Amino acid sequence: MIAYRNAIQLGDWIVTTDNSGGIGEKAADLVAAPDRITARFATRVALLEQWAANAEPEAVLLHNFSGDASWDRYCKGIQDVFDEICAAVPPITGSSETNMSLRQSAVAVTVMGRRAVDTTAPSNGNWYTYGTPLVGGEVLTRESEIASLAVLAKARHNGLIQQIWPVGSKGILAEWQALTGDATRGVDSPLDVTCSAGPATVILLQIDPHRLADAKHLFGSLLHRLE
Template structure:
């Protein structure tokens, strides 16, 4: 996994950062700090799930000033409540000596690896739409739902997830398969950034495909990997 580090003894560390997105006047994308933290935590959580790990501790790195800390913590908490998960302990630090003109923060999650599901004959799908910048704010209904993904994982509808980031679907498929020349056939733009993992790749057992379509709806699309 590209952003997951195995530190031994079954512990996995994942992280995601955000810059120029927040409540400061010179931010490129203006959204509440609470929203910024939610999406940074979302990426780190998806990376945990991709390695079959569950969060046990969270670190928030705040460079936006002390007034942003509480809203960053609230945003992380929002994500876990939405997913139906207990909120792990949250700690971290704030830069208070230097005042930056743009917002900057990061969320790091430490997780514990769980037993991976038994291998099954699965078909890969995309879930969500590649979105970046203001699109994330204005096209919320197209973003992959963390709640539905967690529900599908618990019920065995989803066997494996792989979040898509700024490199786009095609590059993620190449990382997933380990084949640099791999190609894809998809209804989506395979080169476009998916920002804070607004799209995820899902491996769905063949016998669960109809259940998955009913659960995820119109934003579930079959992904053909050509290797």
């Protein structure tokens, strides 16, 4: 059993997951958001963790603690992620908590995928950020600044990306230190490197210098070099 960044390998399988609590359509939720969007962002994170492990999703487990009425809305949010990357939705199964009615929304999305055999050359490119660190309500109001799954899928298909490393609530600096294995290592960026990136609104990308022009054309102004 091998541990990846927020993922576990079991044989050929990669298992990734993400969850949200207090975000949804209940009156007591701390952040008001449609269930569909909540599930979309949870699925987004789990998918990016699959890509970070060089895996492709084959099944989705939905853990719904918000009640039966939320199930279909959550499933539509999962569907939205795969529609965005122009991929078929894997089989979805899971369960809903119906014995107890919770005051706040809670949901988790687990993705199971198979890791592809890596036949690429060793990674030797430079590291960049793609997207802006956003959290809470900013995720809903500044969506144009969020790293696009559709663009990332195209970059993966075109071989522009050597490695992917999603940034979560700990921020760019913490993820950079985890990636490099050096807890004292700093990094320079025009972005706030300590700010939470919520549902992976920022991605760390390793890009071949020879493909940089293509990458800049594809990722646009949201691409920034890490120094």
